[in-house]
Amino acid sequence: MDFALTLLVLVVVLAFTWRYLGSYMAAVFGGRVRWLSWIERPVYRMLATGPEREQSWKRYAGALVVFSAVSILATYVVLRLQGHLPLNPQHLGDVGPALSFNTAVSFVTNTDWQNYAGEATLSYLSQITLTVQQFVSPAVGIVAALVLVRGFARHQASAVGNFWVDLTRCLLYVLLPIAFLTGIVFVAQGAVQTLAGPATIHDALNGVTQTIARGPIGFMEAIKELGTNGGGFLNANGAAPFENPTGLTNFLSVWLVLSIPVALTYTFGAMVGSVRHGVALLAVMAILFGSLLALTAAAEHQNNPAVAAAGVRSTVGNTVGKEVRFGDTASALYTVASTGTSTGSVNSAIDSYTPLGGLGLLAGMMLGEVSPGGAGTGLYTLLLFAVMAVFLGGLMIGRTPEYLGKKIQATEVKLAGLGVLIMPITVLVLTAVAVSTAAGRAGPLNHGPHGFSEILYALTSQGNNNGSAFAGLSGNTPFYNVVGAIDMLLGRFAIMVPVLALGGVLARKEHVSQTLGTFRTDDSMFVGLTTAVTVIVGGLTFFPALALGPVLEQLSHGSFF
Amino acid sequence: MWTHLRRSIAMAVICFLVCGLLYAVAGTGAAQVLFASQANGSIGPNGSLLIGQNWTGRAWFHGRPDDMGPYAANRATHISGGDNPLVANGVPGASGATNLGPRSLALLRDTRSLVILWHRLGVANPTPDLVTTSGSGYDPDISPSDALVQVPMVAKATGIAPARLRALIARQTHGPQWGFLGSPYVDVLTLNEALAQLRGRSS
Known part of the structure; x- marks a missing residue:
């Protein structure tokens, strides 16, 4: 019953997001939103470019590829040198070359695959550098989609837009404001946000002394989800209470990962002059998402085969690798949304999902990430x-x-x-x-x-x-x-x-x-x-x-x- | 090419300053002003409400097992996996999810060992949460039924009547947020803090 209500609220919230974020993004990329033009103009001056200087697709692609290469290199250098750089309260050493390369590529490509445990490997400066890519990489994905949409919207045109202008507008008007506002909600619910180092506490009741990893986590969490990134500050990702403390933040995360991919279908419809065409694409996304969610949620509502074989009966589904505050269905909803959107954050250990539950997550990716897919x-x-x-x-x-x-x-x-x-x-x-x-x-x-x-x-x-x-x-x-x-x-x-x-x-x-x-x-x-x-x-x-x-x-x- | 490169470097610097430093500093400032307690880790006198701890013996309610959980002292039944380094529970290098698959022999063995351990503690029918590890490895919560099955154990060890313990659990139970988001839970640390008060009054 709670799950049905959750889905109903999600559908209603997403419908509003689709309509209003979708038309807002169409206005942003059409240059009709100007409330931050006082920041936009100096940026264009520094880059020696501007909205009136549109590019051919080849120059657009060239700019996109060179910028991504520079981003990979810059991220790589920071990871390699983190031991010698500031904002490193735990005095962690430099990251090795192979891991730095993998991680830099991972965050610049919007993948956020993590071959490391964040709190034990990366300094705060490194985490902040990765957060930069959590803004930039979805923006790059969105502007690439924009070029394709303009391909349908424009006729006998050689120009497809200006990469630097599109990128700047996406960051300023869409990603930064939404991430900042939702970051506050994450912190209000219990996500940590501090530049101070780990905390050590002694519990007089049980004699336990804990050292607890902290950091600038809450605001990274917001852009991690909004940008369909998925790379968390902590090793346990969205299962860690410091990243995803409550049922509300879990729901907020699901909404954030779905919002831009869903809203972009409205943006597409508005830009090509036929919202119905956007609705048709949204319907495909919804059919695939609904099917995968039904499969994984139903599978995870069954007991884990190994737990059942050990003689423990379960009425609360597969509890292995899941957090009590979420339970089986909210866990399944989060991970299906995350694997269907190229986000890849997890609020539960998906390696321990039932075979069919894991199949649902794999299928979301194997369909090419279109249910509803990543940002752009x-x-x-x-x-x-x-x-x-x-x-x-x-x-x-x-x-x-x-x-x-x-x-x-x-x-x-x-x-x-x-x-x-x-x-x-x-x-x-x-x-x-x-x-x-x-x-x-x-x-x-x-x-x-x-x-x-x-x-x-x-x-x-x-x-x-x-x-x-x-x-x-x-x-x-x-x-x-x-x-x-x-x-x-x-x-x-x-x-x-x-x-x-x-x-x-x-x-x-x-x-x-x-x-x-x-x-x-x-x-x-x-x-x-x-x-x-x-x-x-x-x-x-x-x-x-x-x-x-x-x-x-x-x-x-x-x-x- | 050189134009692209020059602009890319300029844009990378701008993004680092705005999306990196400014975002982190402004976010931390806002968080510390508006929600200082949460932003610093929801830390009370005995630990963070959001980070699970080890509870040993029969006189406390236990949280869910993890790699460093109540059973770590018993090497023979040491829980598998959990090789992700994490500084929690005071011991680095031993927390996180086990990542054992649904048809893992190790998971089957671990679950059986945990059932036996709960039986030894005096919990006859351990619930699934109590014999499985969580996603974070330091789940701070248990479900109300996870707490209720431990009542006979705690009642016997503390001498507090089971009815009073059940009432305590009912008071400590948080329903789903806003009535429908997530699952009902009991925070083990606050439950045990309340139990300590009850014990202080009883003795």
């Missing part, structure tokens, strides 16, 4: 699937397919196909490499099919820039640090560049007007077709791998490994 990345990935669906629809009715008045021809289909296929190829090839090498097989904690699932999960998560983990895997090895970084870079830029190219190609095309014979792309038929394309592509490519992992594990009744 969710929208553009789903638009790639929509282009594929339009292409298939066109084949069925024997006409040149069109989407939003743009003819979808060979170049567009090739670019969309490239964007859709790079992720499965990267993930499956790297998983094959990991299971065929001793260094890869040394990773898993668990034996049997679950050990394979841990490897598959790690490479799926990084290849989709998600960042959640079946955390039994020992990822801080040279092999996993380097292979993971390659996985994250391909999952980010090998998809983003074709997306930008597609935006540029589409913007140059002329608009063809709709006729009676045009295949409709804003009705339930199209929603069904796009959903089917997404599920079939994901299902066909990943079913064999899933069969060896969670499916086999589910079918191994009575066996323990």
